[in-house]
């Protein structure tokens with residue numbers, strides 16, 4: 001925005017803090033819908049532990065946007081939805097792609113330069129290179145905070161003071177999340193400890209996987225010897241581990257530690273055998289539609305390959321498919337299901353909207369997707385017109401629902417953990433019984449057919465949503 005009209009009042013302006021994946025996309029979307037945007041980015045004045053440049057939408061690690069298969073992969077589907085919605089991040093990713101098989105990988109410098117140039121050249125966007133070192137002033141009435149996993153500490157502390165201690169996490173302590181359909185219920189069973197009916201529960205809320213003594217000992221040894229990732233220098237000085245030890249660290253403390261901790265076998269009866277288990281792994285429902293379950297207390301620094309090998313040693317999880325694996329790393333994110341409304345606004349101060357990884361999505365594309373929606377929501381607000389959210393059957397809607405309402409908030413204030421887009425977040429669909437040639441679909445093909453049906457439904461519902469012009473200027 002080269003010359004903002006003098007007649008323009010502060011309340012017509014959208015302030016976006018952070019020009020990463022989410023903030024750049026949000027600015028682009030809002031500006032393209034006629035809104036006036038001021039984009040505040042602290043680099044190069046203040047840096048982060050991961051960013052190396054002062055370019056917008058810098059990819060801090062991998063240069064991959066993951067699978068580009070819109071039929072069989074949820075992130076590929078998200079790519080396609082973003083393309084159809086005029087995404088700047090996807091435009092520049094496509095323009096700067098490098099060979100990577102079925103994945104979409106980019107030349108990171110050319111990609112970032114393309115995004116930066118597009119934002120700099122946009123007549124509705126003004127760029128201010130400055131650190132926002134506290135909550136935005138009260139007269140900024142339409143703000144998007146898209147400051148990412150490495151949000152500058154003064155702003156993070158101000159958000160913490162506004163939202164409360166249980167509402168902002170500084171680390172991911174992620175327990176693996178398993179697709180329920182991949183669990184073997186000939187071995188596992190549903191039961192809450194002592195059949196307790198918690199709030200909203202029915203006494204059979206957890207999935208239980210039993211181990212005998214030999215299985216437990218073998219499992220413990222595998223945890224202790226499994227390959228781990230190292231803590232980065234700047235991750236070492238955290239008080240975090242007092243409250244939430246990695247499972248392998250607990251295993252190292254002694255053979256009984258886990259049996260008295262997350263694997264305690266008391267208050268549970270195996271209906272298949274009637275035999276008392278030596279140890280039990282519990283999984284708790286993770287999304288409202290009940291397709292995903294997290295392994296309670298299993299946050300871990302084991303390498304991904306070791307995790308799948310070791311966790312599939314658990315009886316009932318031999319064929320487990322993981323919606324996400326465990327991990328522990330620096331990440332600033334909100335307890336969004338409690339704090340944000342369906343348009344990503346902070347319920348306690350609706351002038352503030354959040355976007356990107358700070359909302360509890362994970363990954364470049366997921367962050368950009370939440371930026372895309374936030375930009376459109378904010379543009380609608382600035383023009384005082386209603387904006388309809390995308391349907392839950394789309395990748396956009398599934399992610400938005402996950403962070404704003406779909407997560408099981410009564411499972412504990414800190415149970416919400418960031419997640420990549422995956423088909424477990426989508427509403428169920430009936431698996432097609434026959435293929436396009438009328439042949440019966442069998443075995444593994446059923447899973448592929450189900451994903452394809454979900455993708456087709458998503459793109460069709462997206463088209464319907466877009467054709468209704470959710471934002472009047474389209």
Ligand SMILES: Cc1cc2nc3c(=O)[nH]c(=O)nc-3n(C[C@H](O)[C@H](O)[C@H](O)COP(=O)(O)OP(=O)(O)OC[C@H]3O[C@@H](n4cnc5c(N)ncnc54)[C@H](O)[C@@H]3O)c2cc1C
Pocket residue numbers: 017018019020021022023040041042043047048050051057058060061062063130131132133146147148149150151152155330355356357358362363364365367368
């Ligand atoms: C070490 C590390 C490695 C990662 N590796 C991957 C990976 O390989 N693949 C993947 O998909 N995801 C990865 N991620 C996650 C990745 O960071 C996000 O997917 C993505 O960058 C999030 O986009 P965002 O826009 O929310 O945040 P960012 O892209 O981080 O953008 C936030 C922007 O806000 C600015 N900012 C912060 N605070 C302020 C402030 N107070 N005032 C003004 N500006 C501010 C920052 O300088 C930055 O430009 C990694 C994250 C980290 C920390």
